[in-house]
Amino acid sequence: MQVTKTERFPIRVQSDVVVVRQKVRNWTIELGLSLIDQTKVITAASELARNTLEYGGGGEVELASLKNDIGKNGLRLIFEDQGPGIPDINLALTDGYTSGGGLGMGLSGSRRLMNEFNIESEVGKGTRVTVIKWK
Amino acid sequence: MESQLATILKKNESKILSQWVEEQKKLGSTRVSNEDLISQCTNFLRLLIEGLQKNKSFSIAGTGWDPIRRCLDEVSRARGLLGFSPSETATFVFSLKLPIFSLLRQEIADSAQLTEETWNATSLLDQLGLYTTEAYQRTREEIIARQQEEMLELSTPVVKLWDGILALPMIGTLDSSRTQVVMESLLQRIMETGSEIAIIDITGVPTVDTLVAQHLIKTVTAARLMGAECIISGIRPQIAATIVHLGVDLAGVTTKASLADAFHVALARSGRTVTKVGGARSEKLRETRV
Amino acid sequence: MERIPILKLGSFLLVTIQVDMHDELAVRLQDDLTTKIVDSSARGVLIDISALDIVDSFIGRMLAGIASMSKILDAQTVVVGMQPAVAITLVELGLSLDGIKTALNVDRGMKLLRDSLELSEDENLAAGEANGEFESIHASDEN
Incomplete structure (x- = not known):
């Protein structure tokens, strides 16, 4: 798998979430995703960016263009924060579970919207969510 | 010792061609029209000789063998579309063995050299024959993919x-x-x-x-x-x-x-x-x- | 301060969301709408989201919130014009927004509101009960 292009954006205030959505939209169009896949990726990005802001106390997102071994193109998003971390990842991935005031669909829903989903978290250190959509 | 294969084939091109075409007709390649068969064979034989003249090695992986691989792509494709089986398609190449081997026996007196050249010819033709099977399969996969797409369009009217x-x-x-x-x-x-x-x-x-x-x-x-x-x-x-x-x-x-x-x-x-x-x-x- | 405009059409309120909403704006809309429902004694709220190219869980929650709050204030909410891609994504995300009434466009939404108002004000509910499950989807040709 090779990374052909990357870009990073801060997620510090609410308007940053809107910016991340717009950037992700441009990248999905560039990748040539169908309208439905574009919508799925942007929605997942919106959920994850909000999580980074609300639960992680802010952080960053890295957008990357991927090409895998058989020449398939994809888009990878990595959301990173230095917040309190998630003590029980399986619980956080359960539909309807929320530690804040949300619907508890952010993490579990984003996982369904993307092709690949990975979450690493350490209590007291922060959380890193990696998602990939293949074309 | 330099391989004499190219020279021998070049010298007897028309003779091999007519024997090869006869051989294929005998094996039942009747679904291809006579004209097409002759033009396919002529083309293949010419490219085979050119390939032998240009390339030192008998492995068809190199770029020097590109033209003949493309020729086989077309032949396999055409036969795939006509409903030939993979072995029938590969017969196109394998049926060339008989004319070439008998020619080599006539042309080469030295038995060590004869074995050598026969081995060269057989290894080359085997690779080309196997290649037709691959090309044949690619064609079939294209056909299947296209049909799947067509079915998707056909079967989803709102x-x-x-x-x-x-x-x-x-x-x-x-x-x-x-x-x-x-x-x-x-x-x-x-x-x-x-x-x-x-x-x-x-x-x-x-x-x-x-x-x-x-x-x-x-x-x-x-x-x-x-x-x-x-x-x-x-x-x-x-x-x-x-x-x-x-x-x-x-x-x-x-x-x-x-x-x-x-x-x-x-x-x-x-x-x-x-x-x-x-x-x-x-x-x-x-x-x-x- | 940036605000989403709320239009009054007779006894209904119409909101057309055309900007890429950040969360504060969504919360503000929710507050503005409930205030306006009370001030104007509106009986129905139409929220046109045909220009939105995503609805995430936050906006979904906001829409559900408006629907249940307006219900308490005796007004019906209809969300209209959701794009197919948005609908598919919402379902995949796990939100089906069960409590929210929907319509294909503003016209249909308006009709849905009018019909349900007529129904609820009609003294003789016999017809409504008989067709209970078809409630408010009738195409009445008199209108």
Whole structure:
């Protein structure tokens, strides 16, 4: 798998979430995703960016263009924060579970919207969510 | 010692050609027209000789053998389309062995050299023969992919039954990706036509698995979010049993036994009814006229 | 301060969301709408989201919130014009927004509101009960 292009954006205030959505939209169009896949990726990005802001106390997102071994193109998003971390990842991935005031669909829903989903978290250190959509 | 193969073949090109064509006719390549067969053979033999002249090695992987590989691509493709089996297709190359070997026996006196050249020729022809099988398979895969695409287009018509009522008659086995494509086009058409009711008829669907059932439910939910209602009709008894066994919850989804029942409900929900014109008498009149 | 405009059409309120909403704006809309429902004694709220190319869980929650709050204030909410891709994504995300009424466009939404108002004000509910499950989807040709 090779990374052909990357870009990073801060997620510090609410308007940053809107910016991340717009950037992700441009990248999905560039990748040539169908309208439905574009919508799925942007929605997942919106959920994850909000999580980074609300639960992680802010952080960053890295957008990357991927090409895998058989020449398939994809888009990878990595959301990173230095917040309190998630003590029980399986619980956080359960539909309807929320530690804040949300619907508890952010993490579990984003996982369904993307092709690949990975979450690493350490209590007291922060959380890193990696998602990939293949074309 | 330099291989004499190219020189020997070049010198006897027309003789090999006629023997080779005869050999193939004997083996039953009658589905290819005589002209096509001769032009294919002429072309191949010319490229084989050129390849031998240009390339030191007898391995066809190098770029020097590109022209002959392209020629085989075309031959395999043409034969694949004509319905040849892979071995029939490979016969095109293997049938060249007999003419070449007998020629080598005539031309080369030294037995060590004869063995050497025969080995060169056989290894080269074996590779080319195997290559036709690969090319043949690629052609078949292209055909299958194209047919799948065509089937997808063919089998997903969204039809308008009445103003504001759409129907999607699904036919054949549903896999998850096909269901998804069909459902997306249904939702698109709902929006384009402003239809408030869509009937998904699965009379022609032999089986439904969990994924497909879930896609159906997701579509019904998505349509509701858009402001339209879906009715599923034509659920066969076996499918009903499967759905219950799989534990798929169809609550909240309107289901009807037949498309006609579903259409009736759709009409009622849009404030319409179907009545016979003029009642029983005119019915009788029409029958007598017929 | 940036605000989403709320239009009054007779006894209904119409909101057309055309901007890429950040969360504060969504919360503000929710507050503005409930205030306006009370001030104008509106009986129905139409929220046109045909220009939105995504609805995430936050906006979904906001829409559900408006629907249940307006219900308490005796007004019906209809969300209209959701794009197919948005609907599919919402379902995949796990939100079906069960409590929200929907319509294909503003016209249909308006009709849905009018019909349900007529129904609820009609003294003789017999007809409504008989067709209970078809409630408010009738295409009445008199209108």
